[in-house]
Amino acid sequence: MTTTRGLAALALLLNAFTWGVSWWPFRRLQDLGLHPLWATALIYLFALVCLTVLRPSAWRDFLQHRGLWTLLIASGLTNIGFNWAVTVGDVVRVVLLFYLMPAWVVLLAWPLLGERPNATSLARLALALVGVVVVLKTPESPWPWPQTLADGLAVMGGFSFALTNVMLRRLHGAPTAASMLAMFGGGTLMAALAALLGVQQGMVDGLPPLAPAWLGWVGALSVFFLVGNLGLQYGAARLSASATSIIMLSEVVFASTSAVLLGAGELSPWVIAGGALIFLAALLSTVSLEKVPSSAQGGKLG
Numbered sequence: 001m002t003t004t005r006g007l008a009a010l011a012l013l014l015n016a017f018t019w020g021v022s023w024w025p026f027r028r029l030q031d032l033g034l035h036p037l038w039a040t041a042l043i044y045l046f047a048l049v050c051l052t053v054l055r056p057s058a059w060r061d062f063l064q065h066r067g068l069w070t071l072l073i074a075s076g077l078t079n080i081g082f083n084w085a086v087t088v089g090d091v092v093r094v095v096l097l098f099y100l101m102p103a104w105v106v107l108l109a110w111p112l113l114g115e116r117p118n119a120t121s122l123a124r125l126a127l128a129l130v131g132v133v134v135v136l137k138t139p140e141s142p143w144p145w146p147q148t149l150a151d152g153l154a155v156m157g158g159f160s161f162a163l164t165n166v167m168l169r170r171l172h173g174a175p176t177a178a179s180m181l182a183m184f185g186g187g188t189l190m191a192a193l194a195a196l197l198g199v200q201q202g203m204v205d206g207l208p209p210l211a212p213a214w215l216g217w218v219g220a221l222s223v224f225f226l227v228g229n230l231g232l233q234y235g236a237a238r239l240s241a242s243a244t245s246i247i248m249l250s251e252v253v254f255a256s257t258s259a260v261l262l263g264a265g266e267l268s269p270w271v272i273a274g275g276a277l278i279f280l281a282a283l284l285s286t287v288s289l290e291k292v293p294s295s296a297q298g299g300k301l302g
Helices: 002-020 023-031 036-054 058-063 068-088 091-098 101-113 119-136 149-170 176-201 212-236 241-248 250-261 269-289
Strands: none
Touching: 002 212, 002 241, 002 250, 023 036, 023 068, 023 212, 023 250, 036 058, 036 068, 036 176, 036 212, 058 176, 068 091, 068 149, 068 176, 091 119, 091 149, 091 250, 091 269, 101 119, 101 149, 101 269, 119 269, 212 241, 241 250, 241 269, 250 269
16 A cells, blocks of 8 residues: 555656656747747647547547536646746746646635635635735836736636636536546647737747657657656545645646756745745645545646
8 A cells, every 4th residue: 555655656746747847848849949839739639639549438528518618728728828938937936826726726616616715715815825926026026916928827827727626626527538638628729729819919930840850849748748647647546635736736846946957947035935925825725625536636738
């Protein structure tokens, strides 16, 4: 039993590592001319094809649960926000702002799940919001508001991640394959639509001609994420929801450490102080997760 739990923890750490360092391959793809929106669409298309081959019945199940369309949109926006933000912004700030997710869950669970926030959950929400104010309010900014495109994308992605988790709990009766199809389909469809809209607005470069260099990166990243997803499925099924959530917070550590070491992030006093509050709020939120099935947690492909 101890060995199984140890392997489960390692599998979750693999998933956290996958997403914690994913900013680096996305930036390499950007250097090769492939915008993170196009990269996201292609990576999820690969996952969608794999799922269709393995579980073709997932399409029928998906069409029978209309609520999965909301999951599709939320999951797609999650990946648009995160993948684009870590490519163009300070990775440390992006990851911290993204992990406001537990705070947004407090607000979304009330109307969507009927879970009224109690004093403890409101305290966690306040703690997280104070943290984000500290992170966003720099000496150069007059107001604690997203200062860059990356900041805005990170906040949007974290909110969408929270909505994804809430919808997974709301739709717990839907077949797992159908939920996965919604998330993979969301990553493909929403990222492709956002890329096309961005091209029209002049914010995103068009899809570049096929080239072995970026195709190889996309293929490797697709496999990398699928392995990470398997790690999540294996680990979350064998550990409690709170243990899973605590281990998954290591993504913040992996992302921050790798970004600082490789010059893609900065640990300023403001970021450290605000990040500590956000991280503490996320950590405290795991206390209330024991009653939530581990399988009801998710969001990104990994």
